[in-house]
Amino acid sequence: MNQHDPDSEPPGTGTAEDSRSAAHGIAHWLIRHAARSAPGPLARRLEEEWLADLAARDSAISELRFALGCFWASLVIAHEYCAAAVAIASPASGEKLTLSKFDGETGLVPRHWTTVIVVIAIHIAIFYALTAGLGVSFNKLISTPFRAQILPDGSKPVPPPSLPHPTLTEVRIDARIPEIPPPPSDPEERVLADPQPLIGALPLPPVVPSHSVSRVPGGPGTGFPNTDDFYPSAAKYLNEQGIATVRVCVDPSGRLTSLPTTMQGTGSPRLDAGALALARAGSGHYRPSTEDGRAVDSCYAFRVRFQLRTEDTH
Amino acid sequence: MSLQTLKVLEAFLEEPMTQLSGADIHQRSRIASGTLYPILLRLEAAGWFTSRWEAVDPSSVGRPRRRLYRLTSTGLKRASEVFASFNRSVLA
Numbered sequence: 001m002n003q004h005d006p007d008s009e010p011p012g013t014g015t016a017e018d019s020r021s022a023a024h025g026i027a028h029w030l031i032r033h034a035a036r037s038a039p040g041p042l043a044r045r046l047e048e049e050w051l052a053d054l055a056a057r058d059s060a061i062s063e064l065r066f067a068l069g070c071f072w073a074s075l076v077i078a079h080e081y082c083a084a085a086v087a088i089a090s091p092a093s094g095e096k097l098t099l100s101k102f103d104g105e106t107g108l109v110p111r112h113w114t115t116v117i118v119v120i121a122i123h124i125a126i127f128y129a130l131t132a133g134l135g136v137s138f139n140k141l142i143s144t145p146f147r148a149q150i151l152p153d154g155s156k157p158v159p160p161p162s163l164p165h166p167t168l169t170e171v172r173i174d175a176r177i178p179e180i181p182p183p184p185s186d187p188e189e190r191v192l193a194d195p196q197p198l199i200g201a202l203p204l205p206p207v208v209p210s211h212s213v214s215r216v217p218g219g220p221g222t223g224f225p226n227t228d229d230f231y232p233s234a235a236k237y238l239n240e241q242g243i244a245t246v247r248v249c250v251d252p253s254g255r256l257t258s259l260p261t262t263m264q265g266t267g268s269p270r271l272d273a274g275a276l277a278l279a280r281a282g283s284g285h286y287r288p289s290t291e292d293g294r295a296v297d298s299c300y301a302f303r304v305r306f307q308l309r310t311e312d313t314h
Numbered sequence: 315m316s317l318q319t320l321k322v323l324e325a326f327l328e329e330p331m332t333q334l335s336g337a338d339i340h341q342r343s344r345i346a347s348g349t350l351y352p353i354l355l356r357l358e359a360a361g362w363f364t365s366r367w368e369a370v371d372p373s374s375v376g377r378p379r380r381r382l383y384r385l386t387s388t389g390l391k392r393a394s395e396v397f398a399s400f401n402r403s404v405l406a
């Protein structure tokens with residue numbers, strides 16, 4: 001683990017070190033400065049804790065993200081601990097944490113007010129820039145006065161061309177009223193009176209020889225794992241029970257051909273995950289579906305019941 | 315209670331008696347450090363967590379000692395109540 005002087009500039013900036021060590025040094029520098037901005041009693045603890053957790057990161061990007069997150073965390077912690085701070089024993093003692101009222105004159109409240117003042121100042125600066133600086137530039141940009149030029153009216157109005165007067169001719173149309181036979185008073189009488197043409201007009205469906213396939217759906221077979229082995233411990237602790245319906249696709253040898261899915265969950269993501277894990281572990285122990293006694297590829301669903309026993313309940 | 319806080323508690327409820335460092339909790343809950351550590355301190359200040367330094371010699375293990383967090387009995391009880399009520403409200 002590289003050690004750097006916390007008061008120095010961020011290492012790696014402007015040096016010829018490789019990018020990984022530079023990122024590592026920057027992350028160290030950020031964490032040390034972030035921890036210093038945390039409330040006094042927490043500063044040493046957070047610095048040691050964050051540097052230790054930084055060592056668990058495996059890439060330069062991850063280290064930088066972690067350090068930036070710590071920087072943000074220090075701001076949040078400082079804000080939250082304005083009123084009450086955590087007084088801890090020294091890192092070397094490792095004793096328990098206790099709460100005590102935080103002294104408001106240790107610099108946190110002034111820092112808070114400094115932030116407020118800076119934000120107000122930024123707003124004033126933006127307002128001033130908009131009204132004075134940018135306004136002047138905009139005035140220069142449109143400094144050329146607008147001039148309105150009225151064109152002389154030298155053309156005379158042209159009268160519209162005269163249209164020919166329309167002449168109307170009388171057209172005579174001879175229309176015959178078709179003779180429509182009156183409908184029967186009762187439609188059923190018409191059908192009953194002459195049923196043969198109506199039946200004969202309909203095409204008859206082709207005759208297909210009937211053949212019934214004896215299909216037996218599959219399910220968990222011999223050697224299928226025990227449900228209790230896949231009951232999540234967290235779900236047991238939370239007294240979660242339920243029935244999940246899991247859909248699997250199985251080949252003739254009883255092996256899964258695709259990942260199982262949950263058709264109907266239990267309402268608990270832990271139990272649903274346990275049911276899927278059970279379904280995956282059961283590959284090779286499924287009883288395949290059969291058609292006319294022959295094992296075939298098929299998909300079917302079965303239910304997984306998670307039920308606590310008396311000794312499991314808390 | 316925020317979703318991130320629930321995720322932190324869920325990371326512990328898998329093995330309620332386990333002790334986890336901030337890096338371990340990050341791996342389980344995928345919560346960024348900027349959110350994670352304030353949550354840990356809040357839960358510790360509220361008495362749900364307790365923490366202690368890892369009892370290792372940094373020179374022998376080749377890395378700095380970590381701060382380990384553990385659910386207290388109070389935290390365990392309250393966390394299970396929160397999750398039970400959360401599941402009930404989701405199912406309702």
